[in-house]
Each structure stands twice: as structure tokens, then as C-alpha cells.
Amino acid sequence: MNTNDGEIGLSSYPLPIQVGRRRMAIFAEDCFSPLGAKTAVCLIRYVPDEIVAVIDSTQAPSTVQDKLGFGGAVPIISSVAEAVALGADVFVLGTAPRGGLPTAVEIDAVAEALESGLHVMHGMHRFLGDDPELSALAEANEALIWDVRRPPALLAVSSGEPRSDCRVVMTVGSDCNTGKMTVGMELVLALRAEGIRAGFASSGQTGMMITGRGIPIDAVVADFLGGATEALVAGTAPGNDVVILEGQGSILHPGYAGVTIGMIAGALPHGLILCHQPTRKVIRNYQVAIPPLSELVNLYRSAVGGIYEPPVIGIALNTFDMCEDAARTAVETAERETGLPSTDPIRVGSDALVDGILRINR
């Protein structure tokens, strides 16, 4: 379980519980919502059978279904103690805050979970496994801490060579938190449903928690951004005809544009899928206006224009906050404005995008 794939490879799931058999309690205190606890919501969407409870005392008692409209009877509870009583064996921090620092409340909850013998999985930039008190607690209780965002030790500068053994498709966004991870997962599932061998290259903590492998690209030292992305794709390619690479950040984001560009230049994907939330007009927490989709498609196409120009092959809209009519109109408008296949993969399905991926010429 705790091995890397080759010399320069993926971070793999180090907890002594197989992916698929975990009993996770997700901590999302005072923030359990689609935008407030992205990691929590994505785990519920893709590995619901492994979730025993969500901890958010401000919304307990309730169910995940009540809050999200999916997730079934997974209960929302008030405390770590209740999670232990429900048989949880892994405690997960369900947030992915800007800056990646856990709150005091989160750290206290981690300590309580470790005291109860639960393993801990989290995606903060601050490595809890390096905290002397928490690591002592873990050791005393035979629990492990997976610092998901700890990058692999061995990385290289990228080669500049595009892959020729599979199609590489990268999800990119108008902003953070527009659905790049979710769209990627949906595309992999949809491709597999068509009998296509597709793999998901997780570049972020949530995808890594779901799949048990990947590289936390935004935690890699900047010089190795391209090389780490190339290694992530290389580690996902074997046995697959299509690799869906989860993008990070956005070229419109003053803080994260470098990560986005570094990934495109490193992976040299054959196509991009642009993820966008139609109701969002400005980058969250910033003054940057999101331009019309057709313009954004051109910006992405030319984002590393001196190196090559990857085609944008489809638009994935995130319409969770729109009514049915408005969502349908948004999809039609996107398709008309950009001339590209457009859909909301969650609401409508991914067929339009799958067709585009299969038409890519390497």
C-alpha cells in the first residue's frame, strides 16, 4: 500500500485500510455545504459507501441527503465521540481552505480522533504528521496521519515531450472551485461506461483521498511543477487509453495562475475541458472579472502559446445553484458562444464531452 510507482512517482495511500473499505468520519464543523467543504462533498459524491458520518454540530442532527440532495442516509452528527460510536476508523478534515492552514477547532478534533485510535487524513499545507504532539498521540494510539499534500520526495524538471501512448485531457477552470476534480471523475466514469480504459490523475488532495493516489501539485516546489505533473500523468498512463488530468487553479487567478500554467506546460495535454460556474462573474476574493466563455477559451488555448496551443474540446458547467430552466439555458448559451460541446456533467451527463475526447487526434 505504501509504495511509490518507480523512482519519480505518485504519492500513494499510506493508511493500513484498503481504499473501498474505509469507514470515514468527515469533519466539516460549521461549514458543511458544497462551497464550504469541497473535500467533504466530493468524498460523499464518489465514495459514499465509505462515509459513516459528517461532523457539523451546527447542522446536526440531519442527513447528508437533506443538505446536498444526494448522499443518502449518511448522518450529520455533532462530535468525534459519536463518530467513534458509529464505528469510524478514519477521520478526515473535510475542508480545503485558501492557504491550507487548519483551524484550532480542526486541530482539537484531530487530536480527539487520534486519541480514539482513528487514522487521520487531511489536505492542509501544514503537515499535521510533523506536529510533535499530534504525532505522539498518533503513535500512542497506533493511528497514522496521512498528510495528503506532502509531495513525493523525488521529482524532476519536465521533459517537454507530449505523451504518445494515450490521450491526455486536462480539466481547467474559470476559477478555483468550479468543478475541475468532479468533472474529471465524471469523465473517467463515463469513459469507462463506454468501455474505454480511462484513468484519473489526481493533482489535489480530494481526488487523492478518493482514489488513494496522485500528486498534490500545488504543494510541489515551484521548479518541479511541470515535472511533477508529467510524473503524475506518467504514473496514470499505463493500462489506460485516456488519462484525465485534474487541473488546479485558473489562469485568471492572481494567486494560482502559475500552478495552472505549470501543469499545462508540464503535461502538454492533447485537449482541455473548461469548467465554469455560470453564476460566478468575478474570481472569488479577487477583483478579476471572468470574461465571456469564448474569450476564456481563447485565453486557455494561447496560455502557453509559445510552446504549443492545446485545443479546448468542451465546456463543463457547474449549475448546482441554478434552477432547471436557467441551467438548460446556460448550457445552450455556452455551446452557442463557444461552438464547443457543453454540458453540466452532474446534472445532464458527460456524453457530449466523451465524444470530444474520443475524437482527439494525438
Added chain:
Amino acid sequence: MNTNDGEIGLSSYPLPIQVGRRRMAIFAEDCFSPLGAKTAVCLIRYVPDEIVAVIDSTQAPSTVQDKLGFGGAVPIISSVAEAVALGADVFVLGTAPRGGLPTAVEIDAVAEALESGLHVMHGMHRFLGDDPELSALAEANEALIWDVRRPPALLAVSSGEPRSDCRVVMTVGSDCNTGKMTVGMELVLALRAEGIRAGFASSGQTGMMITGRGIPIDAVVADFLGGATEALVAGTAPGNDVVILEGQGSILHPGYAGVTIGMIAGALPHGLILCHQPTRKVIRNYQVAIPPLSELVNLYRSAVGGIYEPPVIGIALNTFDMCEDAARTAVETAERETGLPSTDPIRVGSDALVDGILRINR
């Protein structure tokens, strides 16, 4: 000496010898040349009075002047022992290899230097101060190791706000190793000669070794690329009317494009100076062709086009490998093709670029 500027701030020079009073021996074994040992050559150019010798047994005995055409009587010698005999107190690794790993020969030399009580300064990605053997040697001999590329502990995501208290000018390049650091230093010196208060924001190991401060941007975790650049500029701005920000990488470089873009998006400079070596037609070690300068100017202008479009205000050519006539022609051609002030700051001087900087409207 060993303090940071505020909570989120610059890495500062931690050796117990004041900048300006060091007696440095620079190790450039089997590679002492302008392209082979960039760090060595730049230290010789900007702090020649602090260099007692260059160690390269393949070129010893000789002088730096003989090899570079500048640097005066600084001797090229064969061994660490000779450097000790010459009174060296700081041992510097003079290379900055792709990937940032020291060779076995370099590590042996570091060990020998530490055994002789010399402090060690190096810009590798691998932190020699974390090596148990080397750190034990350092302690036993009361020597210190400055891992220049160790980033500050506290960093933040960038704010997206351009500075209004000073002009920020960033040097960018057609490739790595085209003169971004050197041009930056020349501009600072030229601005100061005009009585302008100008500061140099070192983003790389060599500039940091010269000035004793800065942030090793390419060693920062990718999420904080923009924020670290913003902090670097903020730490340089006080007391200055112009900040010259040393850029990294190139938007044409598959491995490093993300670093370049992350810096532009984080610093939001008011103007860019494009550095280029006219004889270079292709990115070193890659298959990417360097486009005509006018096209590259447009690529840089639109590189973060969804956020803002910084003007390119001048071209700095690195003509060290051209004869006088060819160099003059290259400057004239660059000026005609781009319509921008062009010069080789080392060969001709920086006046043309200084004028452009002073004309920037904030």
C-alpha cells in the same frame, strides 16, 4: 543578521560575516564559464572584492580575468586547501544545475570546506544543512551552512493588488539563463547612478548570495508562488521608488513556465524588461523554438491576459558570445522589430532602459 522582515518576509543572510566583508572561495570544478557556472560568474561580476579564488582544477592555475574578460586578478586554483591558505572564510557552490542537485564531487568539497572551518553557501534544491553528516561537520567546526534556496516558513496566497507606492519592473526572459538577474542588477545600479531610489528583489539563489536577502521563488511551494513574489516585492519596496524584480524561467519553457507566470500574476509588475540571447534559437534542452522578439513581446504582454496586460518596456540583449558588429546589429534589429528601447546592459549600458522605467505610469 538572521532576522526576517515582518511576519511574511524575506529570507536573510544567516552567516556571521557581513555582506561586503566576506572572503569567498567559489567552487566551479570542471565548469567555470559563463554558462557553466552562472552563480560563480555573477558573484564575480557584482561582488568581486569579496572573492578570494575560484576553484576549478581543470583551469588552474589561471585568473578569472583570463577566462571571463573581467574579474581582475582573482586566481583560479585547484583545491579547497589552497583556498584556505588564501584566507577564504566562505565556501560557495558556484553552479545552479537544472534540478538543483549537487554532484558527489561538490558534496565532497563542501565536506572538506566545513572540515576547514569555512562557512558554506549554496543554491541547490537539496538542503545540505539537512544532511546529518554535513551538519555534524559544520557543528564540529563551528561553521554554518546557508541553504539559500530554503524558502521562508510563513507564506500567503497573493492579494491580487498591484503596488501603488513604487514602480515595479520585472525582468523576464526568452529562456533560462538569458540575463534576468544580471540585467536586474545593472538596472538597479544605473537607476541609483541617476539618483533614483531603486531596490533589487532577488528571486534566485545568486541574487540572494550577492545581496544577502530575497526569496528563492522557484523553491517555494507552488500554491504560494504568487504570494511569495508579492512578499518579496513588499519587502523590497520600503524606501525605494523603483523595485526591480528578478524574474525566473520563461513562458516558453515547458518546465518553468508556471514559475514565470506565477511571478507575473503575483507581483503584477507595472512593466517588463525582456532579456534575450540573440544567438539562442531554441529553448536549452527542449524542442521549443524561440519566436521573433516582436511575437515574444506580445506573448509576455498577454501571458496573464485575463488578469491584466503589463507593457514590455524594453529589450535587454545578452550578446556576450557575439562580435562587436554583430552585437550592434542585434540591438538595432531588436529595436526596429519591437519598437522598444533595446540595449545590452553589460556591453553598451542601461540608459535606454532607465528612461523607459522612469516613464512608467502607475
